[in-house]
Amino acid sequence: MYVAVKGGERAIDAAHAWLAEERRGDPAVPELTVAQIREQMTLAVNRVMAEGSLYDPDLAALAIKQARGDLIEAVFLIRAYRTTLPRFGQSRAVDTAAMAVDRRISATFKDLPGGQVLGPTFDYTHRLLDFALAAEGAPPPAPKAPVRDEPVPHVTALLDRDGLIEDQPKDDTPAPDLTRQPLELPASRALRLQALARADEGFALSLAYSTQRGYGRTHAFVGELRIGRVAVxxxxxxxxxxxxxxxxxxxxxxxxxQFKGSKTEPPQFTRGYGLVMGQSERKAISMSLVDRALRWHELGEDFTGAPAQDEEFVLSHCDNIQATGFLEHIKLPHYVDFQAELELVRRIRREATQIREAAE
Known part of the structure; x- marks a missing residue:
C-alpha cells in the first residue's frame, strides 16, 4: 500500500509539471502578462470577479492565467483565495443613482433625462472577424469618449413618480452572507439576489431565456441598463x-x-433587478429576469411549475463551483463503489440464470 501511495504522488507531481508546460505553451511565443489579461480581456476578468465574489482585477487576471483561460477554474481559485482574507468590516450600500455612467440605455423611453449613452458595446458591431487584430499592428486611435461624472436619474423613477410601478420597499435587515454562511431556504429576496449575483452566467442566461419562451410569468422591458463607477x-x-x-x-x-393588478393592488408594472460587479450586461439582464420570475409568490401570482419560478431549484443549482465540484468528483477513483455494484450485478445475473435453468 505504501508503494502505491508513493507511486500516486509521483504521478500527481508529473501531472502538475505537464499542466504547467501546457499552460505555458510554445516557449517561442511571448508569455501573456497579468497586466495584458487585465487590460485586454476585461469581460473575462469581470466575470471571474463577479462569480468569485471578490473585486480585484489583478487577482482575477492572475487566476485566468493560472487556469489556462478556464473561467470556472479561475472563479474557484479566487474563491479559495478569498477565504484566506481577514474581514475588517463592511461598506455602506453603494448608491447606484450617483453612478458615473460609461453606458446607459433604456428600451422603454427614447428620450430620457441624461440621455442614452451607448458606451462600449458589441451591440452595433457586425460580428465579422477582424483580421486586422491578427496583424498585431498599432490600432488607429479611437475617438475620445466623453467623461460623464454627473449622476443621472434612474428611469424607473419616471414610472414611480406617476405611481405606475410597484413601490420598492426598503429593508435595512442585513442579508446573510453567502460567502460565510450556507444557503437556507426559503430565502429572502436580498439573499436570492446575492446568490444570483455570483451565479454561473450560463445557468442564469438559460433560466432567463426560458422565462422569455413562456416558462415563467415575465414579459420584460429593459427599463434601464447602466454601467459605470460608484464610490465605496x-x-x-x-x-x-x-x-x-x-x-x-x-x-x-x-x-x-407587466402586472395585471389584484384585489388590493391597482394595475401597475413590477420590477426585476440585477446588479453585477464589472461590465456584465448579459448577466445583469438575466439576473433581473430570474429575480422577477422568483417573485411570483410575493406578487400573488400562480406557480406554473417553470424552473425559473422554483426557488429551491434555482438557488441550489446556480453556483458553478458547487456544480463543478459535484460533477467532476465522479472522475475521481470510485473503485470500491463500482466493484460492489459489479459484484451485485454478477450475483443477480447468476441467480436469474439459476432460476431460468430450474424452470426449464
Missing part, C-alpha cells in the same frame, strides 16, 4: 462619518414587467 464608503466610528475608500465598476439592470 466605509463608516469609521472613531471619526463619526463615512470615508470613501475607492470605487468599483458595476452593471445594473432594472426591468419593467
Amino acid at each position: 464608503e466605509v463608516d469609521l466610528p472613531e471619526l463619526g462619518f463615512a470615508v470613501e475608500i475607492g470605487e468599483i465598476e458595476l452593471t445594473e439592470c432594472d426591468t419593467v414587467n
Whole structure:
C-alpha cells in the first residue's frame, strides 16, 4: 500500500509539471502578462470577479492565467483565495443613482433625462472577424469618449413618480452572507439576489431565456441598463462619518414587467433587478429576469411549475463551483463503489440464470 501511495504522488507531481508546460505553451511565443489579461480581456476578468465574489482585477487576471483561460477554474481559485482574507468590516450600500455612467440605455423611453449613452458595446458591431487584430499592428486611435461624472436619474423613477410601478420597499435587515454562511431556504429576496449575483452566467442566461419562451410569468422591458463607477464608503466610528475608500465598476439592470393588478393592488408594472460587479450586461439582464420570475409568490401570482419560478431549484443549482465540484468528483477513483455494484450485478445475473435453468 505504501508503494502505491508513493507511486500516486509521483504521478500527481508529473501531472502538475505537464499542466504547467501546457499552460505555458510554445516557449517561442511571448508569455501573456497579468497586466495584458487585465487590460485586454476585461469581460473575462469581470466575470471571474463577479462569480468569485471578490473585486480585484489583478487577482482575477492572475487566476485566468493560472487556469489556462478556464473561467470556472479561475472563479474557484479566487474563491479559495478569498477565504484566506481577514474581514475588517463592511461598506455602506453603494448608491447606484450617483453612478458615473460609461453606458446607459433604456428600451422603454427614447428620450430620457441624461440621455442614452451607448458606451462600449458589441451591440452595433457586425460580428465579422477582424483580421486586422491578427496583424498585431498599432490600432488607429479611437475617438475620445466623453467623461460623464454627473449622476443621472434612474428611469424607473419616471414610472414611480406617476405611481405606475410597484413601490420598492426598503429593508435595512442585513442579508446573510453567502460567502460565510450556507444557503437556507426559503430565502429572502436580498439573499436570492446575492446568490444570483455570483451565479454561473450560463445557468442564469438559460433560466432567463426560458422565462422569455413562456416558462415563467415575465414579459420584460429593459427599463434601464447602466454601467459605470460608484464610490465605496466605509463608516469609521472613531471619526463619526463615512470615508470613501475607492470605487468599483458595476452593471445594473432594472426591468419593467407587466402586472395585471389584484384585489388590493391597482394595475401597475413590477420590477426585476440585477446588479453585477464589472461590465456584465448579459448577466445583469438575466439576473433581473430570474429575480422577477422568483417573485411570483410575493406578487400573488400562480406557480406554473417553470424552473425559473422554483426557488429551491434555482438557488441550489446556480453556483458553478458547487456544480463543478459535484460533477467532476465522479472522475475521481470510485473503485470500491463500482466493484460492489459489479459484484451485485454478477450475483443477480447468476441467480436469474439459476432460476431460468430450474424452470426449464
